[in-house]
Amino acid sequence: MRPEDAIDRLQLDEREVRRRRDYFQVTDEDLARLASHRDLATRHNDEVIEALYQFILGHPESRAFFPDAATVARVKQLQRRYFLGLFQGRCDPAYAEDRVRVGATHETIRMPARLYMGAYAVYLELIRAMFERELEPAAARAAYASAQRLVAFDMALAMDTYVAAAEDTIVRHQAAVRELSTPVIRVFDRILLLPLVGTIDTARAQQVMETLLTRVAEEQARVVIIDISGVPVVDTKVAEHMIMTTNAVRLLGAKTVVAGISPVVAKTIVQLGISLTALETRGRLQDAITLALELTGRAPAGRQA
Amino acid sequence: MAPTEAAEAKVLTREALPVRSEDDVVLVRRRARELAQRRGFDGFAQAAITTATSEIVRNALVHGGGGEATLEELDRGGRAGVRLTCRDEGPGVLDLERALRGGFSVTGTLGLGLSGARRLVDEFEVRSAPGAGTTVVLTKWARR
Numbered sequence: 081m082r083p084e085d086a087i088d089r090l091q092l093d094e095r096e097v098r099r100r101r102d103y104f105q106v107t108d109e110d111l112a113r114l115a116s117h118r119d120l121a122t123r124h125n126d127e128v129i130e131a132l133y134q135f136i137l138g139h140p141e142s143r144a145f146f147p148d149a150a151t152v153a154r155v156k157q158l159q160r161r162y163f164l165g166l167f168q169g170r171c172d173p174a175y176a177e178d179r180v181r182v183g184a185t186h187e188t189i190r191m192p193a194r195l196y197m198g199a200y201a202v203y204l205e206l207i208r209a210m211f212e213r214e215l216e217p218a219a220a221r222a223a224y225a226s227a228q229r230l231v232a233f234d235m236a237l238a239m240d241t242y243v244a245a246a247e248d249t250i251v252r253h254q255a256a257v258r259e260l261s262t263p264v265i266r267v268f269d270r271i272l273l274l275p276l277v278g279t280i281d282t283a284r285a286q287q288v289m290e291t292l293l294t295r296v297a298e299e300q301a302r303v304v305i306i307d308i309s310g311v312p313v314v315d316t317k318v319a320e321h322m323i324m325t326t327n328a329v330r331l332l333g334a335k336t337v338v339a340g341i342s343p344v345v346a347k348t349i350v351q352l353g354i355s356l357t358a359l360e361t362r363g364r365l366q367d368a369i370t371l372a373l374e375l376t377g378r379a380p381a382g383r384q385a
Numbered sequence: 386m387a388p389t390e391a392a393e394a395k396v397l398t399r400e401a402l403p404v405r406s407e408d409d410v411v412l413v414r415r416r417a418r419e420l421a422q423r424r425g426f427d428g429f430a431q432a433a434i435t436t437a438t439s440e441i442v443r444n445a446l447v448h449g450g451g452g453e454a455t456l457e458e459l460d461r462g463g464r465a466g467v468r469l470t471c472r473d474e475g476p477g478v479l480d481l482e483r484a485l486r487g488g489f490s491v492t493g494t495l496g497l498g499l500s501g502a503r504r505l506v507d508e509f510e511v512r513s514a515p516g517a518g519t520t521v522v523l524t525k526w527a528r529r
Contacts, residue, residue, distance in 0.1 A: 281407040313414060313432075315439040316497050344432045352436065352501030 081245035083184040089244040090237070092176040104233040106171055110226035115169030117223055120214055122164065128206045129159045135202045142195045158182070166207075166230055179234045183241035193242050200235055204228065262288050264295040270302040271372045273365075277310035285321045289328060296332050303372040304329050307365050309340030319354045326359055335360065335375055339368035394466065394524075397458040404442055404471070405451045413454045414439040417467060420458050424465035426527050434467050434525040437502040441471045441521045444498050449473020449519055465527040474518040481513055 211220040326336040362368040452473030459466035513519040
């Protein structure tokens with residue numbers, strides 16, 4: 081996911097950042113405390129990042145994401161900037177966007193969340209060690225507690241970036257599946273076949289009807305065969321959809337034949353009390369095609385020639 | 386009445402599923418089919434409980450604004466059953482008798498959901514009052 085898209089999705093305005101900060105208890109005091117250690121952090125910046133990458137590159141799984149020296153040099157530079165970001169004394173939308181950018185970068189190279197989060201654990205440990213080495217015990221504890229809260233805030237943004245990217249993928253796939261699952265096939269001149277497969281929800285029913293009507297007009301079709309053998313549950317919703325589609329198709333001057341009605345579906349439809357007498361129906365697709373040929377004034381395929 | 390008929394239905398499993406979107410309708414009815422298969426229902430009975438579940442759960446979504454569906458696997462004297470209890474907190478069914486007769490709809494649909502579902506199952510109970518939501522309990526038993 082592109083960083084700009086991730087930022088857009090998480091809607092990191094003033095209010096949202098405030099809400100997140102409240103939850104993670106990142107106070108102005110924390111930010112001021114960390115800012116007071118900026119010189120210390122600057123002095124140890126290289127050392128912390130070197131140690132972090134020693135861990136990342138020392139592990140075969142995470143090393144695989146850093147193919148060459150140039151990449152390593154580039155990400156180390158970014159990490160140095162990221163590390164100093166903790167000691168700038170601010171946690172506002174600009175800060176949050178910066179953090180999302182880092183998360184999106186890791187997501188884009190498809191680094192698994194567990195490797196990313198594992199590196200965070202090492203990172204925190206390095207920060208703790210730095211404070212303990214350089215500060216009095218009480219000051220070190222306070223500084224580390226502040227850093228922990230801010231890093232937790234950062235980690236949540238990284239996770240949310242991963243989740244947003246995954247949700248995006250699902251939405252894209254749903255759209256793709258919807259499109260793939262409404263193929264309208266021309267079986268003979270002026271005869272179209274629509275094999276319905278899977279669940280017919282409201283969005284899909286709309287799309288199926290629009291696609292079909294467009295094709296009926298384009299092909300000047302006279303008969304449309306709707307094969308419902310791939311629909312797992314034929315309930316009143318599906319029946320309604322078939323009736324509406326038939327009515328719409330009729331307005332364009334074409335007839336509808338419903339095929340693929342199994343014995344189980346036939347019994348269920350009757351028990352539901354649905355009347356499909358307005359529709360031509362056939363059990364087998366082959367019989368529906370024969371009927372379609374008759375309806376278009378042609379002898380069935382078998383008797384031709 | 387034979388002793389097996391009089392026996393109390395034993396609940397073997399129970400699971401509650403949310404009803405908040407059309408996807409949930411699909412998930413609940415798919416689960417109903419799985420339970421019916423597991424309980425050894427034949428194809429007709431499987432379709433009956435699955436379709437009835439689809440109708441009732443969609444009603445809860447469309448008319449009741451969503452709610453909760455509970456599915457139970459039952460055993461009564463060795464006879465396998467599946468029960469759906471579907472609750473919503475919608476306005477309730479204003480004219481229950483008319484809705485159960487079928488062909489009556491306030492939303493321009495076929496209006497056969499409730500009456501059709503009733504014909505598909507063996508036991509059917511609906512509790513509803515204006516403003517108090519609707520609860521539908523339906524049970525399908527495997528053929529012996």
